[in-house]
Amino acid sequence: MKLSSLSQQKLGWLLCTPALVAMIAVTAYPIVYACYLSLFRYDLRFPDKRAFTGIDNYLSVLSSTVWWEALLNTVIITAVSVSMELLLGMGFALIMHRAIIGRRLVRSAVLVPYGIITVVAALIWKFAFLPDTGFVGNLTGIDIAWFSQRWSAFIIIILTEIWKTTPFMALLLLAGLTLVPENLLRAARVDGAGPWQRFTLITLPIMKQTIAVALLFRTLDAFRIFDTVFVQTRGAQNTESVSIVGYHALISRLNLGLGSAVSILIFLCVLFIAAAYIKGFDIAGALTGKEKP
Amino acid sequence: MRRYQTPAKRKTGYRLLPAALFLLLATAAGCSEEQSSPTPTLKWYIFDEPSGAFADAAADCSENSGGRYRIDLVPLPTDADQQREQLVRRLAARDSDIDIVGMDVIWTAEFAEAGWILPWPEKMAAEATSGRLDSAIASASYDDRLQAAPFTTNTQLLWYRTDRIDSVPTTWEELLKTAESLGDQGTVQVQGARYEGLTVFFNSLLSSAGGDILKNHEMVLDEDATREALAILQSIARSPAAPASLATSREDQSRLAFEAGDSTFMINYTFVWPSARENAPEIAENMGWARWPAVSEDRPSRVTIGGINLGVAAYSDHSDLAFAAASCLSSEANQRLAAHKGGLPPTITALYHDEEVQKTFPFADVLLETLKDGSQRPQTPLYNDVSMAISHTLHPLRAIEPQEDIDTLRREIERALHSEGLL
Helix, strand or coil: CCHHHCCHHHHHHHHHHHHHHHHHHHHHHHHHHHHHHCCEECECCCHHHCEECCCHHHHHHHCCHHHHHHHHHHHHHHHHHHHHHHHHHHHHHHHHHHCCCCHHHHHHHHHHHHHCCHHHHHHHHHHHHCCCCCCHHHHHCCCCCHHHCHHHHHHHHHHHHHHHHHHHHHHHHHHHHCCCCHHHHHHHHHCCCCHHHHHHHHHHHHHHHHHHHHHHHHHHHHHCCCHHHHHHCCCCCCCCCHHHHHHHHHHHCCEHHHHHHHHHHHHHHHHHHHHHHHHHHCCHHHHHCCCCC | CHHHHHHHHHHHCCCCHHHHHHHHHHHHHHHHHHHHCCCCEEEEEEECCCCCHHHHHHHHHHHHCCCCCEEEEEEECCCHHHHHHHHHHHHHCCCCCCCEEEEEHHHHHHHHHCCCECCCCHHHHHHHHCCECHHHHHHCEECCEECCEEEEEECEEEEEECCCCCCCCCEHHHHHHHHHHCHHHHEEECCCCCCHHHHHHHHHHHHHCCCCCEECCEECCCHHHHHHHHHHHHHHHHCCCCCCCHHHCCHHHHHHHHHHCCEEEEEEECCHHHHHHHHCHHHHCCEEEECCCECECCECCCCECEEEEEEEECCCCCHHHHHHHHHHHCCHHHHHHHHHHHCCCECEHHHHHCHHHHHHCCCHHHHHHHHHCCECCCCCCCHHHHHHHHHHHHCCHHHCCHHHHHHHHHHHHHHHHCCCCCC
16 A cells, blocks of 8 residues: 555554554553552552552542642642742843853853753752751851751752753743744834833743743643652651652552552642643643644 | 674674674573572672671671572662662562562561561571570561571660769659759750651650550550650650750761760660760760660660561572571671671670670670560561651650540551551
């Protein structure tokens, strides 16, 4: 059979098949399997006692204060770090966009933290703030054990996140900035619009979809925060994120049922966040590539 | 190998590559077989002991085996939770690489119940238990069978400043009274953070009051003893002699605080002794030791014991040799080595009268007395869950209300025993 005899649509599907198969194997299958596991009492230490328990695992998770505390922690970390990243990222994007001299140098410098592995970044910040080895205590004269209190541990976790991923935000926003036509800005200037007016009335509306996509990416990423917390506090002083709770159930306790229930709940939260952004910013078009009618 | 590979590549390009690869694999497989058949290698997974005492023991036993086996040390992290995590992941996946496991006493029940370690063969049990402390044997047993060879043990003592007090308090009540009378210098360093150490503290108090958390897998928590234990925890936390950082204090924080000199008492393990001698010699000079305070005058304290036992992994390819090797590793000579070089208290009673060991542990007599009356942590495969239930309920110590908290404890432990809920 010649390719041309296939209808356009069938050809499309045919070409998509390899990607589709890969997606099913590495994404769909694990999700479905986790869903299935979450309905069982299944502890890898005692595999013989495996039994179907319906939604018991979910009830157990949702009635536990551990889950809700971790969810609150995660929401705090996500909200604070993503909003700070947006502000800083926008600043960096404008600098990178407008830089006249040393443009390359500026861009590379801004991107350096993003090139560092998260675990390494988390360790750098941890060492910097440790009372005995860190330089922060000496430099600022604040001599406290940063990781032994909840609020101070949070500050460092959030600062690490911001430091590490602001470049990513800046990069996405920079792409958005290049979409803003120079002519439009010049015309506005001629009409007497000040820099702030040009930014809020022209640049921001045009960038809306880019901003939404950048926020969406970062929020989903921040919500699944694991490595920074794991390296810096291991969840002590009530700094557990939902991923850490899942890790404890799955890896430390080998409780596949309960752990899968936590994973599925995190997945649902992520779905909810994504849906909320798409609805709230009206960016379905930007993500699927289809223009709105 | 090189002889086959190089000409194949140069002369005939890629046509011979599969053949070369095959040959390479075949020779590689041949090599490993050849290596393993005369002297099997046993992998000993145990925490990374800094002094090298374990490495010496492994070398020693390998040599004395007469070529029957060779022991390779695989160091695990120093943190007990991380050790367990790595082991459990491998064991749950039936990894045959593990032959001998250095097990914290709290894992015995879990590993045995899950079938990850083999029960000690009856005919070898006598060798592994003869002359060993009863409490250490109990910590290595589950379901009335020996599951591992008792290797090292440990427990807490009361450390105090000989230059500040005349007579050593023997009960908690007395201790707090003495401490409070000393004013600012009277601080009592205990562990009150929300972690497993808090469970240990509670367990020691409860045992000293004559109670138990579990017996035969069932929750006991005797009403009177539990109330007494909780009341003591409460009075420690609310005493002016409690450290300011009680809510986050673990063993190491206690040690550092004591070495700083502002505290008169400390409840801690024996590692504080070599540490004080090295870091704060002027304080070590005035450092005394005594048995853990009792709950009441008429009943000696019963303190929770720790330590490492050697188990044989169920998926090992050489379990017979592993049993022999573990017996050798936990023999008297190697326990002496671990005590002398690594500062790990032995499980063999006679060693506490050994001159060399007494030099390492000048407090050997008190230590032995305490260990003889040692108490076990709840022996259940769900220890981790139970421990979290206890430490989460009791933390912070200041907020304890004995009567109410008995009920909360009962409820939470019951939940944990049914492995319900997140921890």
